[in-house]
Amino acid sequence: MKIIVASFQCESNSKSTMHPTKGDFEYFAGEDIFKKLVVKEIFTSAGFEVVPSIYANALPTATVTADIYGYYFNQIMDTVKQNPDADGMYIYVHGSMEVEGIGSGELYLLKEIRKIVKRECLIALTMDLHANITDELGNYADIICGYKTAPHVDQAESQKRAASALCYCLNNSVKPYTYVQKIPMLVKGDTMLTKYEPLLSLEKETEDMEKEEDIFGANLFFGHCWIDAPNTSASAVVSSTSMIKSEKLAKYLANKLWDTRKEYKFLIEAELPEECVKRALEGKENRIFITDSGDNTTAGAEGEKREILNLLLSRRPSKKCCVAGITDYETVKLCKDKKEGERVRVKGINEEGTIKKHGKILGWAKEIIGDSVTISFSDVDAVFTEKRSAFIEKGNFDKAGIDLLSYRVVVVKLGYLFEELKPFADREIFALTDGASCVELSRLGLKNINRPMFPLEDFEWKA
Numbered sequence: 001m002k003i004i005v006a007s008f009q010c011e012s013n014s015k016s017t018m019h020p021t022k023g024d025f026e027y028f029a030g031e032d033i034f035k036k037l038v039v040k041e042i043f044t045s046a047g048f049e050v051v052p053s054i055y056a057n058a059l060p061t062a063t064v065t066a067d068i069y070g071y072y073f074n075q076i077m078d079t080v081k082q083n084p085d086a087d088g089m090y091i092y093v094h095g096s097m098e099v100e101g102i103g104s105g106e107l108y109l110l111k112e113i114r115k116i117v118k119r120e121c122l123i124a125l126t127m128d129l130h131a132n133i134t135d136e137l138g139n140y141a142d143i144i145c146g147y148k149t150a151p152h153v154d155q156a157e158s159q160k161r162a163a164s165a166l167c168y169c170l171n172n173s174v175k176p177y178t179y180v181q182k183i184p185m186l187v188k189g190d191t192m193l194t195k196y197e198p199l200l201s202l203e204k205e206t207e208d209m210e211k212e213e214d215i216f217g218a219n220l221f222f223g224h225c226w227i228d229a230p231n232t233s234a235s236a237v238v239s240s241t242s243m244i245k246s247e248k249l250a251k252y253l254a255n256k257l258w259d260t261r262k263e264y265k266f267l268i269e270a271e272l273p274e275e276c277v278k279r280a281l282e283g284k285e286n287r288i289f290i291t292d293s294g295d296n297t298t299a300g301a302e303g304e305k306r307e308i309l310n311l312l313l314s315r316r317p318s319k320k321c322c323v324a325g326i327t328d329y330e331t332v333k334l335c336k337d338k339k340e341g342e343r344v345r346v347k348g349i350n351e352e353g354t355i356k357k358h359g360k361i362l363g364w365a366k367e368i369i370g371d372s373v374t375i376s377f378s379d380v381d382a383v384f385t386e387k388r389s390a391f392i393e394k395g396n397f398d399k400a401g402i403d404l405l406s407y408r409v410v411v412v413k414l415g416y417l418f419e420e421l422k423p424f425a426d427r428e429i430f431a432l433t434d435g436a437s438c439v440e441l442s443r444l445g446l447k448n449i450n451r452p453m454f455p456l457e458d459f460e461w462k463a
């Protein structure tokens, strides 16, 4: 029997203006996709022929244009058209890809695949915990397995779970049924952390459900508030051998998550930007990180804002500070032929700076994707990058040519700090800034999401 394997991932942000280009995707085709996916061994050892298609995965970004979507979509469809006799298909998607003129990129892909594969072909998906699941997705996907951790550390396990379930169903002629139960809540992602209660117990419960032989996926999806679309919300999704069972369990999980909706609070300091800067500059800790959450490139924002940089400069800090990285193609280009030590003026900053270091930027796949320039404005160093980037670990600072350890206040364009940066942070302050990834739902001005929606409204609800 034959299984097609593909992956197409891009988390979208409706408010962001930087649409992804081909250069934003880490891309592999054919056998090389297994450099990124861990499922091949599961399929081959279960006796299946594996047909690899493509792997395309981008840093979260604005909505995907129809052109760019089509470029990858067509390659997956070509594989499907060449193998219409496939018995199964495994696809790793994000679940919050919004395509201009199309809507949910995942739903459209599945609908088109179903037109070609044989009726009994089983499709298994791995999805991100922040997927905005569409009501209809269960009609097209037989098995859905989502991550169970936020921040995400179980991507590999989630792939393996879906792949193993697909093998089991195909080898035992089992037809799985997936039920999607939408939950009218959109709680701040940065407050929904699975290491802590109530999510620790809830996720444990989904794991226990999956220990039963006839349940292939028991999932809670928290949703992703930065897409202005009707499918934007949390959901509970269960795949099992019976639709009645899947529906019953999905409703049970949905009610449980709904009941916890008021329990999610920031576990770190979360303040407006002026207060964050004041606290960071007055703090006694050796190194304090501020996360500019409204301009979070890992949530699709542009990363262009200078608000915190200007707030730091206005207070003339006596500590060494760093802002990394600000997306600014023009500034990097302007500085390209200038030497370190030369004076330079940068758009949106009142004072003149000095070029401190030319460096490189790392992309989502940790490969060099372009140039950076670090400019010193008194004791504040700002790293400008020619492309959108995310400073998620020390390696990003190293590549830019600056020493993370030399700074006492570090501003990064993230929501919560990535685990890799935590060892360097003696204190972390979450800045509630405006921007495409602003965490205050009421300030996002979403017009197309379903209402009522908690926390915009508080109301009675039961699945």
Ligand SMILES: [Zn+2]
Binding pocket: 128, 129, 130, 152
């Ligand atoms: Zn996610």
